[in-house]
Amino acid sequence: MIEVRNLTKSFDGKTILHDVSAKFETGKTNLIIGQSGSGKTVLVKSIIGLIRPEVGEILYDGRDIMKMDSSQIKELRKEIGMLFQGSALFDSETVLGNVAFPLTMFTNMSAAEIHDRAQFCIERVNLKGADSKYPSEISGGMQKRVAIARAIALNPKYLFCDEPNSGLDPRTSIVIDELLSDITHEYNITTIINTHDMNSVLGIGENITFINKGYREWVGDMHQIYHTSNEALNEFVFANDLFQKVKQYVITHEHH
Numbered sequence: 286m287i288e289v290r291n292l293t294k295s296f297d298g299k300t301i302l303h304d305v306s307a308k309f310e311t312g313k314t315n316l317i318i319g320q321s322g323s324g325k326t327v328l329v330k331s332i333i334g335l336i337r338p339e340v341g342e343i344l345y346d347g348r349d350i351m352k353m354d355s356s357q358i359k360e361l362r363k364e365i366g367m368l369f370q371g372s373a374l375f376d377s378e379t380v381l382g383n384v385a386f387p388l389t390m391f392t393n394m395s396a397a398e399i400h401d402r403a404q405f406c407i408e409r410v411n412l413k414g415a416d417s418k419y420p421s422e423i424s425g426g427m428q429k430r431v432a433i434a435r436a437i438a439l440n441p442k443y444l445f446c447d448e449p450n451s452g453l454d455p456r457t458s459i460v461i462d463e464l465l466s467d468i469t470h471e472y473n474i475t476t477i478i479n480t481h482d483m484n485s486v487l488g489i490g491e492n493i494t495f496i497n498k499g500y501r502e503w504v505g506d507m508h509q510i511y512h513t514s515n516e517a518l519n520e521f522v523f524a525n526d527l528f529q530k531v532k533q534y535v536i537t538h539e540h541h
């Protein structure tokens with residue numbers, strides 16, 4: 286579990302995070318949602334140690350990253366997988382080369398072991414047979430799966446995903462969401478997903494943290510969110526007609 290306690294962060298005298306506390310649970314898909322500019326990225330960057338808040342605690346299964354020096358943070362990062370927006374693959378490397386990269390960089394595994402582990406991860410994301418392809422030769426959804434395979438190569442305890450569905454069509458987005466959710470459960474990973482995608486919120490949101498103007502205003506899951514009395518959250522999630530209808534449908538049918 287990652288627990289954040291009373292985080293406050295300001296830039297140039299302007300407070301961006303106001304006393305934010307949140308829990309991100311092990312083996313669950315933890316979503317962070319909120320409007321553009323609400324402070325989600327500042328929160329995530331704080332959690333991974335790229336930004337240092339003025340006040341607060343950030344506990345990785347009890348270990349406070351705020352109290353770590355840079356070499357300790359570097360050690361901790363070995364337990365963290367990252368999935369960046371746009372996949373961030375190396376264009377000049379094959380699928381296999383991309384997935385093998387962190388294994389080559391951060392382990393003492395032999396070439397044969399690296400090959401086996403990379404192949405295992407490639408198969409886990411259903412890309413068997415694509416290992417010698419280059420990123421430019423595969424679709425955006427497949428690239429995202431390569432990025433997921435790379436992110437899990439080192440068997441991370443923690444996985445951070447920044448807008449994993451950006452640029453993907455709705456159907457591919459669901460495939461990626463389900464893959465992230467399955468992997469989270471299967472390997473008992475503390476997964477944190479920064480997302481704007483309401484399909485993800487309602488589809489895989491096991492633990493949702495809503496940030497509004499730098500305050501953590503709501504926490505709950507994809508079922509509870511239909512019943513929220515938080516106006517800002519309601520407007521954010523159910524802004525469009527379709528989601529409004531889904532909400533009415535769910536609420537009506539729950540009472541029967």
Ligand SMILES: Nc1ncnc2c1ncn2[C@@H]1O[C@H](COP(=O)(O)OP(=O)(O)OP(=O)(O)O)[C@@H](O)[C@H]1O
Nearest residue numbers: 296297301319320321322323324325326327328481
């Ligand atoms: N390094 C920085 N220096 C000064 N201000 C910053 C810095 N980083 C972020 N901010 C400010 O913090 C606020 C919150 O930004 P943040 O990027 O966390 O929003 P967000 O919720 O992630 O938005 P989006 O959904 O658009 O990515 C913004 O007003 C931004 O200008």
